Amino acid sequence: MSARNVVTKTEWSPADLYRRLELGEQPFVLDVRNRDEFANWKIEGRRELPTVNLPYFEILEESDGQDLSPEAWGRLVRQRLDGQLPADQPVLVVCAKGGTSALVAEGLRTQGFDAVNLEGGTKAWGDHYEIRPVLESPQLTIHQVSRPARGCLSYVVASDGQAVVIDALRHVERYEEFARARGLRITLVLDTHAHADHISGGRALADRVGAPYYLHPYDAIHPIDVLPATLSYRFLGDGQEFTIGSSRLQALHIPGHTLGNVAYLLDGRFLFSGDSIFVESIARPDLGGRADTWAPLHHRSLGRLLGLPDSTRVLPGHFSRLSEAGADGLFAATLGDLRRRNEGLRVAAGSETEFVRYILASLPVFPPQYVDIKRVNVGLTVPDEERSSELELGKNVCALAQAH
């Protein structure tokens, strides 16, 4: 290999990886986690990434057990994956926490590959946050705060130094840091619903900043356990309005995904749609176990949202694929645009019968941990950090399955 003048990076942070994926780069991924973990969740790009799963203990089985130098690891991997690893592009080595993958990447570099380690592994990747401006005007700012590996979206809306956080994600210090850096005071914390796919940071953030936390009371009863919430919240109702500086935020009760599902309309122009309308799909109505009776509610609620003007900017609670982002890196679209290209929304504009049939034919798997996550979000259980992290592993499946 030719000598290089620049120092080649041997580790990519989750932020590095996200930037590269956004640019459409397609690193070759060598994932050395066990096969179950890989099957549950892997690194995804804007397009499918070339990926091989080779658990590290399968590499070890090829060794004599004595020489475990990086060179030995590199040689074993090269032999095992003979011809599969690209010589002319980066190989991103991934494990759960970034330790074993660092060893494998180092080994592959001794064999002449341009191998880099994903710093902190899939754990750090899942906990990575991105913050993107949606609007920055003198009176009003809106930022989309995401966990891109999980497809979770949240928002900070600020006006006159006051900020509201909508659907705060679990690592609440992110919002506090953001507010501090911009001289904002978080005066209100809102959830669109009791989430099933991730642990809400709403109550915790509200406690830390001394702000009220709102949830619709219908979502304060666990739908499977039929037990009431044990965390405190203020009742949210349809039409309720909140003032943030010079802006007004209105709650719209749109049952369907959950019974207490809410969207928020900001100044009549921005719709924080939570889990109702996504960019490429619509929310599933079956996570309470009653798709047959909740789907008609969902149809009526989507019909209500479809009555908003075409120019309404829809800011959803999830995305399913990185390719849903626009050139600005945002997961957002105007309602007019979505009316045309969002299949679920087109069906929602039709009859209830047809909609219910469509929904029942498009339900993805119901991840068993979703029942537990919702228990956490209404205070019925309090997990430690390790358990929280384990519950949240993987990408959300709050949208209907897509045919394409």
Next chain:
Amino acid sequence: MSEMNTTDGISVASVLDARGLACPLPIVKARQALAALAPGQVLKVLSTDRGSVKDFQGWAQTAKNVALLAQTTESENGTQIYAHLVRKQA
């Protein structure tokens, strides 16, 4: 290596203390410890790495001469200890 003891009615020939060690060390050291045992003997591995639970399952499926007999979790002063009982096969 410690003296013979019994866990869940299984005679343990050797105990490997891998507490505090990060992946891949619990399995690296378990392989080495197992190499010193005779076929049929059982090694007990103690780990604080939660990921070791699935990894030992995967390893036992892959490795030619390893059988995973049992896995237990115990809490010791607030720390979870994962124990894996593996038998060296003939």
